Amino acid sequence: MWRTVLLVCLLSALQQPSFCDDLKFRECSPRMPTRVSNWSSTYCVCNSTYCDDAPRISRPSGSFRSYVLISTSKDGLRFSISSGRFRRSDAAPGIKPDASITVDPSVTYQDIFGFGAAATDATGINVNSLPKAAQNEFMRSYFSEDGLEYTIIRVPMAGTDFSTRPYSYAMVENDTLLEYFALAEEDYRYKIPFIRRAMGLSKRPxxxxASPWSPSPWMKVRPTWIGSNSLKRKYWYTWAFYFAKFFKEYQDQGLNFWALTPQxxxxxxxxxxxxxxxxxxxEEQRDWVVNFLVPVLKKTGFDNIDIILVDGMRHLLPEWPQVFMNDSATRKLFAGTGVHWYLDHSYSADRLDDTHHMFPEKFIIYTESCPDYDEDLGSWYRAEQFALSIIDTLNRWVVSWLDWNMALDERGGPNWNRNFMGAGVIVNASAxxxxxxxxxxTLGHFSKYVPPGSVRIGTSNEGPFEIKTVAFRRPDNSTAIVFLNTHDSERIISVSDITKGAIEFSIPGKSIHTLIYW
Incomplete structure (x- = not known):
């Protein structure tokens, strides 16, 4: 599996310094789905003895005007590597491009905070169902230097639909002072060990x-976990104290939180x-946060935790943030806005621009995104959906984009109410x-190669609408551009940078690429 990679890196090294930080990174072990459709692609098989890597790319010496291209495609490329050099801008191009991208590093936008996903019970259950060695490969694939290097983990506060049961940490009725508050078995078996393993592997912070789904039914107007329901006002303080108790329990486990969403x-x-x-x-959530949650967090020493508003679909923008932040006294209490992608096809991305322009000092983060369940593995359609969303939202001031479950079983679960969905990794425990x-x-083209601290920079795109792009200046002062080709056919791309020159290269139909240059 290493031969092709070694050959590419060694041939490149004859012409210029090699970009391959480790020549022994492992390639995908591909498998085609049993049933093939127009959107079918390969998926990569991992087990206790083998799993592919995301190649490390580092700046070599003497690298001025050099580039590396990392490519993934419907026809089977997975983090494939090629490299070359920019020509002078006044030199004649070798091929006529279909699309011309001009990069302007002097135009800067938002700082990128990172990418990640959630540590759901379902993820923990599926990871734990694998042999130990395969578990290690799974964790490496998401968090190590040979993996996607995720830097954000969303932690559900108690149960979600992707649990085997509904539960909270306050299961004793009328325990208004939360004397019987306790983390659940799921926290100790799945969430906390998972987070610790991730942190132990990661070179990045x-x-x-934290996000809650539901308190216990005894706190709600209707005593149910689901359905139209709200928190009884007499428990507004109890629910705020619930957050503080959760943070203290996790702090006692050596885990501290950066941020929360109220719901x-x-x-x-x-x-x-x-x-x-x-x-x-x-209006009710604003009043609860301002008058109960913020004072309780301050009193208990957790007022350093950022509060992210909304945590719902973008049809709530910009109206929900306006309710919270139009008042100058409360605006300072909130760090940013969280968005879910599920209704993006129905509501314009202009809502992100509107929210940013109203509150430019507050960040926007996509806190949950999840493909529909697909019984056939290897769907390129889902990958393209993700790529389109990430590129579009990053171009509209979003600083982070989070997936939902990191691993599900072959049915798209477990899920206690059979709300099955898809995931970036599917676990076959029996095998x-x-x-x-x-x-x-798709996620790796961003999380791996656009690290935290990168800054989005200006680009202009002349050519077919099927080519989507977004560009960044990385912390090491290199430039990264992510391209998506949604067309079925190969396209020739030209990239011009006033500080480097120009290059042309071809990309296959239905493909995503990250170009990095120094």
């Missing part, structure tokens, strides 16, 4: 984001979706294997 999808319950939920209006979907590699 990992930030934890996962606060309008879900109004629509009676069958998942653990609790409804809030924007002791896990399968990396094309969406896994």
């Amino acid at each position: 990992i930030n934890l984001l 996962n999808e606060p309008l879900n319950a109004f629509g009676a979706l069958p998942i653990n939920s609790m409804e809030w209006t924007a 002791g294997e896990f399968y990396k979907q094309p969406t896994f590699y």
